[in-house]
Amino acid sequence: MHALNREPFVETVAAVSKISATDVTKVYSTKKSQFVALDRVSFHVDAHEFVSFVGPSGCGKSSLLRIVAGLETMTTGSMSISGHEIDGPGADRGMVFQSYTLFPWLSVRENIEFGLTLKGVPLFEKRAISDHFMELVGLHKFARSLPKELSGGMKQRVAIARALANNPEVLLMDEPFGALDPQTKNSMQELLLRIWEKEKTTVVFITHDIEEAIFLSQRVYVMQAHPGTIRKEIVIPPGLRAVEDVKDSESFMKLKKQIISLIGHHEE
Numbered sequence: 001m002h003a004l005n006r007e008p009f010v011e012t013v014a015a016v017s018k019i020s021a022t023d024v025t026k027v028y029s030t031k032k033s034q035f036v037a038l039d040r041v042s043f044h045v046d047a048h049e050f051v052s053f054v055g056p057s058g059c060g061k062s063s064l065l066r067i068v069a070g071l072e073t074m075t076t077g078s079m080s081i082s083g084h085e086i087d088g089p090g091a092d093r094g095m096v097f098q099s100y101t102l103f104p105w106l107s108v109r110e111n112i113e114f115g116l117t118l119k120g121v122p123l124f125e126k127r128a129i130s131d132h133f134m135e136l137v138g139l140h141k142f143a144r145s146l147p148k149e150l151s152g153g154m155k156q157r158v159a160i161a162r163a164l165a166n167n168p169e170v171l172l173m174d175e176p177f178g179a180l181d182p183q184t185k186n187s188m189q190e191l192l193l194r195i196w197e198k199e200k201t202t203v204v205f206i207t208h209d210i211e212e213a214i215f216l217s218q219r220v221y222v223m224q225a226h227p228g229t230i231r232k233e234i235v236i237p238p239g240l241r242a243v244e245d246v247k248d249s250e251s252f253m254k255l256k257k258q259i260i261s262l263i264g265h266h267e268e
């Protein structure tokens with residue numbers, strides 16, 4: 001397996017928080033009752049950082065990501081990107097869901113170029129951008145293929161390429177590999193790390209897979225449910241990730257057991 005340099009990204013100035021959230025609360029109301037999905041959640045994600053949120057079902061991971069994306073509004077609290085309050089969706093954020101959300105009538109290239117077409121990007125520039133990202137995700141030979149002709153892993157590669165083609169400041173990923181078989185999932189994790197290392201996009205990743213969170217991330221926020229809160233922030237040692245057989249190492253297993261304990265303690 002390709003070993004990646006997972007040392008934190010270093011700039012000539014101190015790292016700047018790309019995303020900052022303070023006391024974010026989300027309450028869903030029905031005719032009969034109210035449900036607190038998130039209760040005073042605070043966190044930060046630095047520029048160029050890869051951060052995951054992990055926790056049990058019902059802990060509000062996806063709701064939190066949708067608030068970052070501007071697809072939902074918080075009930076109380078504040079959240080900003082690069083110092084600007086989030087007030088809706090924006091081109092500064094790209095999103096990849098567990099479902100592939102590709103346009104079935106468009107080819108791989110056309111799917112990747114979709115956002116660029118809406119922006120009115122000139123044809124020669126669109127082609128250069130789509131060529132770059134098709135090469136990056138290993139799909140340059142499938143430029144004319146339709147989604148129905150692709151495997152699940154290939155469809156998700158198209159979705160990642162499409163999100164990155166718009167040059168977002170932040171890539172938001174909601175359990176993007178959850179529907180894939182284990183072997184494809186592992187290869188997609190490795191691909192994502194290579195892309196992250198090359199592009200240095202800030203990544204916020206939602207998963208219920210503890211091993212995936214440790215393997216991919218520089219930091220992991222462990223959440224608990226009822227209501228959704230952050231139980232603990234865990235910094236992943238740089239030398240622990242993205243090397244051959246790391247998931248079987250003693251250090252990796254120790255971190256995994258710690259996170260399982262944090263999640264399980266609340267559920268008992």
